[in-house]
Amino acid sequence: MKLLKSSLLGSAAALAAVTGTQAADLPVKKAAPIEYVRVCSTYGAGFFYIPGTDTCLRLSGRARFEYGYQAPLARSQGNGDYSGYRGLARINLDARTQTAYGTLRAFVRLEAASRTGFPTMHSGTQNRIANAFPALGVDGFGRVQQYFNTDKAFVQFAGFTAGRASSFFDFYAHDFEIQAGTLGSDVASTNLAAYTATLGNGFSATVSMEDPSFRRTPVYSPANVAAAAAVLGNSSLQTFAVTQSPAPVFLGFNAAGLPVGLGFEDTIQRNRMPDFVGVLRYDQPWGSAQISGAVHEINVGTINSAAAQIIGTNPGTLGRTSSEYGWAVQGGLKINLPFIAPGDTLYLQGAYGEGAGMYTGVSAWAGSYIQSATSLQGAPFQQFFSDAVLNPLNNRLELTQTFSVVASFLHYWNPTLRSALFGSYGEVAFAPGARAAQASYNGLAIAGLTNIGAFNSSYYNLNQILRDTYAFNVGGSLIWSPVKDLDIGVEGVYQNYGVQSGRVIDANRSPGITSQALLNAAAANGTLRTVTNADVFQVRARVQRDF
Incomplete structure (x- = not known):
């Protein structure tokens, strides 16, 4: 038994020795090296190297909640919301690589939001430039809006910037405001290609080619296209009305100087020439100074004389x-x-401009990308913002003059508590004779045309169409940051807008007056009411976390 046990143990030892020797002769497969994320300190805090590359990336974002309160002047026709809500999400990606030509940078910012309530919360401006889509439900229509925007997507390299970015024309751009209520240029998202040269001693100069789509206010059109197409029953006009924005122009005059033909001009602007922006900037430890200039083309289509020869x-x-x-x-x-x-x-x-209202920002509070708007529910009248008016007598575009001034002051009471005070004033003045020229076809009884009234009639003198207007607003905020990157704040803004001269029909107290006959009737029975200005106050609270 002892002999058998010894034999078995010896055999096992010999086998183990042979197996070990053979295993030592086989190749050993090494484990793949682990790519650890490394901190990149070249560009500041928060950057890390993308594994396997020499590119540094920073991921950041924002979460925001807002509540707003604004009393309406009327509850009819979709008005009557007192409250508004907004939840917003933002994601930023900032990628940078050092090259022989300097830093190569790509930056992407995506935003999404849910907005409800009164107009400045659900923002018709965002609908008009396709950044948002509205609800269609009976209770949600015009009150609920989902928002998505490629806010930034640009590349920077050797002084060049190309992609979707903030307009180089802008300077202050509502930096200290929650509601962005002051009158001033603030186009945070546009498509552009620009070059910035560093001139030394704090000076820099930029030349930028920018997308005109985000700087347009419509050429004034008096036509109600749906009504014109339906009443005239002209298939050519129906097509024209659906796809274009018609404005009437006279085709010629007889020996007596009377118009003898009328056509419709297509006033929708096409993307023809880009906007050109030039900037000279000076930066020093005490602050900055900037001078900006822009050229903006205004164009229209062709005359459709077959559409309506009335x-x-x-x-x-x-x-x-x-x-x-x-x-x-x-x-x-x-x-x-x-x-x-x-x-x-x-x-x-x-800022001052002619035919460039989006560059002076006079429509920033009331609403942009529309020829008339107001931020006040149930407003007694609207402001008109058209960059140009087509003169029906000479078929020429006549430019609108605008200007704005802004002041804003930020003060830190202590490292965690700050407040801002701000105010602005602006005016809109249409070309001399623009209203009178529109009155030239008033007596033609063309269906679907907005009736501006016979020149110097009482209706002409009292209606809101193409009236020169002013607006000013003031506001203040208080923001508490108990910990880093957390803001809890409240802001109030008051705005007053009005006509620069004369009075206008109060659409609230004298609704539905759209002609001289209706005005005469209202005056006769004592129900005609007029105003010179309107005002609105809004308070908004915000909770915001950046990371």
């Missing part, structure tokens, strides 16, 4: 309406005031 005989068609070039200039100053408190800053800005 009166007389047609002596022939006019040539294509010549394009006009709007322009704007802006000056801004930013002053750091650390001697008051660390972080204190004052902005001063002014």
Whole structure:
């Protein structure tokens, strides 16, 4: 038994020795190296190297809740919301690589939001530029809106910037505001290609080619296209009305100087020439200064004389309406005031333009990308913002003048508590004679045309169409940041807008007056009411976390 046990143990030992020797001769497969995420300190906090590359990436974002309160003036026709809500999500990706030509950067920002309530919360402006889509339910229509925007997507390299970015024209751009209520240019998302040259001693210069789509206010059109198509029963006009925005122009005049033919001009602007922006900027420890200039083309389509030849005989068609070039200039100053408190800053800005209302920002509070708007539910009248008016007598585009001035001051009471005070003023003035020219076809009884009234009639003098207007607003906020990157704040904004001269029909107290006959009847029975201005106040609370 002992002999058998010894034999078995010896055999096992020998086998183990042979097996070990053979295993040592076989190749060993090594484990793949682990790619650890490394901190990239070249570009500041939060960057890390993308594994396997020399590109540094920073991932950041924002979550925001807002509640707003604004009392309406009426509850009819979709009005009557007192409250508004908004929840917003933002994701940022910032990728940078060092090259022989400097830093190569790509930046992407995506935003999504849910908005409800009164107009400045659900924002018709966002619908008009396809950043949002509205609810269609009976209780949600015009009150509930889902929002998505590629807010930023640009590449920067060797002084060049190309992609979707903030307009280089802008300076202050509502930096200290929650509601963005002041009148000033603030186009945070546009498509552009730009080059910035560093000139030394704090000076830089930028030339930018920018998408005109995000700087357009419509050429004024008096036509109710649906009504015109239905009443006239003209298939050519019906197609024209659905796909284009018609404005009437006279095709010619007889020996007595009377119009003998009428056609419709297509006033929808096409993307023809880009906007060109030039900027000179100066940066120093005390602050910054900037001068901006922009050129903006305004164009229309062609005359559709077959659509409606309502009166007389047609002596022939006019040539294509010549394009006009709007322009704007802006000056801004930013002053750091650390001697008051660390972080204190004052902005001063002014802008003037002709045919370039989006560059002066006069429609920033009321609503952009529309010819008439108001931020006040049940407003007694609307402001008109058209960059140009087509003169029906000479088929020429006549430019609208606008200007705005803004001041904004940020003060830190302590490192966790800050407040801002801001105010602005702006005016809109249409070309001399623009209203009178629109009155020239008033007596033609063309279905679907907005009735501006016979020149110098009482209705002409009292209606809101193409009236020169002003607006000013003031506001203030208080924001508490108990911990880093968390803001809890409240802001109130008051705005007053009105006509620069005369009075207008109060659409609330004298609704439905759209002609001289209706005005006469209202005056006769004592129900005619007029106003010179309107005002609105909104308070908004915000909770926001950046990461």
